[in-house]
Amino acid sequence: MSIIKELEKELCKKVKKLGYPLEEIKFVPSSRPDLGDYQINDAMNLGKILHCNPREIAEKIMKELETDDRLERLNIAGPGFINISLSSKFYLDAANKLLENLENNIDRQPQKKIFIDYGGANIAKTLHVGHLRPADIGEAIKRLTKLLGQEVISDVHFGDIGRQSGMVIYEMKERFPDLVYFKEDYNGEEAELPITKEDLQEIYPTASAKAKENDEVMEIVRDITIKIEEEHPGYTALWNKIKELSKEDIKEIYEKLNTTFDLWEGETDCYPYLPETIDRLKKQNLLYESEGALVVDVKEDTDTEPMPPLVILKGNGGTVYQTRDLATLLSREKRFAPDEVWYFTDNRQELYFKQVFRVAKKGKIVPEPTELKFFGIGTMNDRDGKPFKTRDGGVMSLVNLMELVKEQTLSKINTNLVEDDKKHQTAEQIAIAALKYADLLPCRNKDFIFDINKFADMDGKTGTYLLYSTVRMKSLITKWNQDVNKLKITKLKDISDQEIIKTLLRMPVILTNAYQEKSLNEIAEYLYKLTSTYNKFYAENHILKCEDEELKHSWIALTKIVYDTNKLLLNTLGIEIPEKM
Ligand code: ARG
Numbered sequence: 001m002s003i004i005k006e007l008e009k010e011l012c013k014k015v016k017k018l019g020y021p022l023e024e025i026k027f028v029p030s031s032r033p034d035l036g037d038y039q040i041n042d043a044m045n046l047g048k049i050l051h052c053n054p055r056e057i058a059e060k061i062m063k064e065l066e067t068d069d070r071l072e073r074l075n076i077a078g079p080g081f082i083n084i085s086l087s088s089k090f091y092l093d094a095a096n097k098l099l100e101n102l103e104n105n106i107d108r109q110p111q112k113k114i115f116i117d118y119g120g121a122n123i124a125k126t127l128h129v130g131h132l133r134p135a136d137i138g139e140a141i142k143r144l145t146k147l148l149g150q151e152v153i154s155d156v157h158f159g160d161i162g163r164q165s166g167m168v169i170y171e172m173k174e175r176f177p178d179l180v181y182f183k184e185d186y187n188g189e190e191a192e193l194p195i196t197k198e199d200l201q202e203i204y205p206t207a208s209a210k211a212k213e214n215d216e217v218m219e220i221v222r223d224i225t226i227k228i229e230e231e232h233p234g235y236t237a238l239w240n241k242i243k244e245l246s247k248e249d250i251k252e253i254y255e256k257l258n259t260t261f262d263l264w265e266g267e268t269d270c271y272p273y274l275p276e277t278i279d280r281l282k283k284q285n286l287l288y289e290s291e292g293a294l295v296v297d298v299k300e301d302t303d304t305e306p307m308p309p310l311v312i313l314k315g316n317g318g319t320v321y322q323t324r325d326l327a328t329l330l331s332r333e334k335r336f337a338p339d340e341v342w343y344f345t346d347n348r349q350e351l352y353f354k355q356v357f358r359v360a361k362k363g364k365i366v367p368e369p370t371e372l373k374f375f376g377i378g379t380m381n382d383r384d385g386k387p388f389k390t391r392d393g394g395v396m397s398l399v400n401l402m403e404l405v406k407e408q409t410l411s412k413i414n415t416n417l418v419e420d421d422k423k424h425q426t427a428e429q430i431a432i433a434a435l436k437y438a439d440l441l442p443c444r445n446k447d448f449i450f451d452i453n454k455f456a457d458m459d460g461k462t463g464t465y466l467l468y469s470t471v472r473m474k475s476l477i478t479k480w481n482q483d484v485n486k487l488k489i490t491k492l493k494d495i496s497d498q499e500i501i502k503t504l505l506r507m508p509v510i511l512t513n514a515y516q517e518k519s520l521n522e523i524a525e526y527l528y529k530l531t532s533t534y535n536k537f538y539a540e541n542h543i544l545k546c547e548d549e550e551l552k553h554s555w556i557a558l559t560k561i562v563y564d565t566n567k568l569l570l571n572t573l574g575i576e577i578p579e580k581m
Pocket of ligand 1 (some may be wrong): 045117119120121122157158159325343
């Protein structure tokens, strides 16, 4: 448990002894630091519950708390807010506890098994800018959830079936009609794919353009798509090969973004669970025919928005996106029985997931207590407030954006200190860090503008600034060249030292909030706050030149805590720290 939470708990016990029905005491960082470090607002609530004057309650609480020597400068403001500060001794002890173990700055969540679905790349299609945020946010939330003690299983849920499969197979047939997979009597033979990853990136757009212009082509594509869905032997075998090739390509991009999954499954991996999914819906009498398809009603009396029925099977008996999401839920339930399933996808799929969750519950595909949650993600826009486009107006691919970002970063940073053979890798690391930080800083579900001119700046709220400062902390520790693990904090000089410790002690609440909101915004802001607080102190003091050895050691130890904290949080955001910068 975090040091602050422990203190809150102890104080709560004391207040309860006074007979007040109090669940917890919360230290709220003060908006008036001149009056105290924290505010305790719980007397206000008690006043309401007990129909008493909150100020009188606050006075009684204050009297009780005054006996605690860790607390200082207690006073009451307004109708019953208690201002408190913590003693220097408390801050010193707290700093040493953090030095010992950063676990002392983390509040665990009640243990649960959580399944996270994020990423959502589509096979044989180029990853575009819209896939960046679901990857960055999902990955960071996964890491945060693990950090807070949960068991997590992650799945990318590739889009590996649908129109694009028909397009690609159509184009392959045009280009390589003699491929074994196209033989009338195909009987399971294997053949090398005659295309590379690079070819594949161009095949889907080419076919798609052809089909758009020519209805006949579109008809053939439709036919092939249905055949693949019906598992036509040759087409399916070829599509599987293409899937493998495309997965490799996509994995490489995810790897660059430090994003990885426990399961690299796709929509079609649910096929073995389809019959039972449909059976369960039938058993609950939910399926009925509408306009040739089989659908399920999901409307509830309390709905204030339109809630159309959800199509489960097409007229030809074929499955759709949602059928596969439902069967995937059954598969996840049977294999892992998670307590909660979380989806991170762009905001536009909100209604869709509402429908799917209702069908899953009504059809008893997942048990009643299993929580299904959708977390919508806002769009990253260009400076004109519109989605990123290439120069010729097309959708910008993620790889293109990453290249652009690398160029910008390289133009702004100075890599003189870095060995020649590491320059390229370092530049890439910094670029990815800057991009990811800019992506995680806005609230999860808000659209925002990504300013390609500013995001890599050395100053300001950027990944570059954070990395540069963190690397500098490390180099200070290395320069001192003695065993930091033996250090203790025994002395502090002034307010700016204490300000760092105060800021450090805010971390548990920041993590808890981020976890509750499923947004990395507070962590990103906090990293900046902690780093700039430290940098101010760094500028004011020549740490390594300090002649007071005791103070110097304490300062180096303090640097180590901030460095370790930055490392922990950057890692949680999926950001790597370069060796040198
Ligand atoms: N492939 C989908 C897309 O590109 C996202 C998948 C989201 N996850 C899910 N289980 N449906 O929009």
